[in-house]
Amino acid sequence: MSDKKVRLAIAPIGWTNDDLPELGGHIPFEQCVSEMALAGFEGSEVGNKYPKDPEVLNKALRLRGLTICNAWFSSFLTTKPYAEVEKEFIKHRDFLHAVGARVIGAAEQGHSIQGQQGTPVFDAKPSFTDEEWKRLCEGLCRLGERAAEKGMSLTYHHHMGTGVQTAAEIDRLMEGTVTGKLDLLYDTGHLVFSGEDHLAVLRKWGRRVKHVHLKDVRKSVVEKVRKDKMSFLAAVKAGAFTVPGDGNVDFAPVFAELQKIGYEGWWVVEAEQDPALANPLEYAIKARKYIREKSGV
Numbered sequence: 001m002s003d004k005k006v007r008l009a010i011a012p013i014g015w016t017n018d019d020l021p022e023l024g025g026h027i028p029f030e031q032c033v034s035e036m037a038l039a040g041f042e043g044s045e046v047g048n049k050y051p052k053d054p055e056v057l058n059k060a061l062r063l064r065g066l067t068i069c070n071a072w073f074s075s076f077l078t079t080k081p082y083a084e085v086e087k088e089f090i091k092h093r094d095f096l097h098a099v100g101a102r103v104i105g106a107a108e109q110g111h112s113i114q115g116q117q118g119t120p121v122f123d124a125k126p127s128f129t130d131e132e133w134k135r136l137c138e139g140l141c142r143l144g145e146r147a148a149e150k151g152m153s154l155t156y157h158h159h160m161g162t163g164v165q166t167a168a169e170i171d172r173l174m175e176g177t178v179t180g181k182l183d184l185l186y187d188t189g190h191l192v193f194s195g196e197d198h199l200a201v202l203r204k205w206g207r208r209v210k211h212v213h214l215k216d217v218r219k220s221v222v223e224k225v226r227k228d229k230m231s232f233l234a235a236v237k238a239g240a241f242t243v244p245g246d247g248n249v250d251f252a253p254v255f256a257e258l259q260k261i262g263y264e265g266w267w268v269v270e271a272e273q274d275p276a277l278a279n280p281l282e283y284a285i286k287a288r289k290y291i292r293e294k295s296g297v
Helices: 029-038 054-064 082-098 130-148 167-175 188-194 198-208 219-227 232-238 252-260 280-295
Strands: 006-010 043-045 067-070 072-075 103-108 153-157 183-187 209-214 265-269
Touching: 006 067, 006 280, 029 054, 029 280, 043 265, 054 067, 054 082, 067 103, 067 265, 072 082, 072 130, 082 103, 082 130, 103 130, 103 209, 130 153, 130 167, 153 209, 167 198, 183 188, 183 198, 188 198, 188 209, 188 219, 198 209, 198 252, 209 252, 219 232, 252 280, 265 280
Parallel strands: 006 043, 006 265, 043 067, 072 103, 103 153, 153 183, 183 209, 209 265
Antiparallel strands: none
């Protein structure tokens, strides 16, 4: 696979967790981006500690040879008026454009339980009504049109604890939207965690995959999460996720399928862990080495 078509980034969530401030709360932004560059990555997603002023952020990134590739957007199309969501989206879009990103990753947070620390992630998973699906699909396509105004792509990030988590839900979302207005952010970790066939999803929707999250899973922890009715954030604390090459997912077939479909864009290592237990620099270097060995990138 040509590294000219694929660029490697890493998410700051391994250094400091936006949803669990106690994880990495002491690690400053400067350490995070410096270690990303030291580990051999050229891109980053955006964390809450990142400067909000594009000029300040761009300068810090240029010093380290990094660029922003994407950032999470929480949509509430199933629970809030579209105009309210669009207003927030445009602010998010304009910031990302100013810092060099050309992809936006949205995840519907209406009815989401992913941030509820006392709610079992498997047993209490939300589902959308037909009307909510209609609002979601139509709203995302409209947001995709707003993204295209800046030459940007809108991708959807399927996620544990939300209404778009399973393969069937991804199917319904993709079938209810239009390529070019909405495409897919493919996340290995969330599919494996959910119990889905991650390769089958990639084979089915690969042509609409415009952004990739490489997240490994410790299946023994996921089994405990299901058995003990743990929440998503409790699963994170327990170590359900890790970097590629450190868990139970074989990424070689994933890389081969991405090559087969001619994927061009970013691969992002994204593995939320407790940095006190999993040294972020050490694990970033481990991930970079594994990806090079398995994909040639």
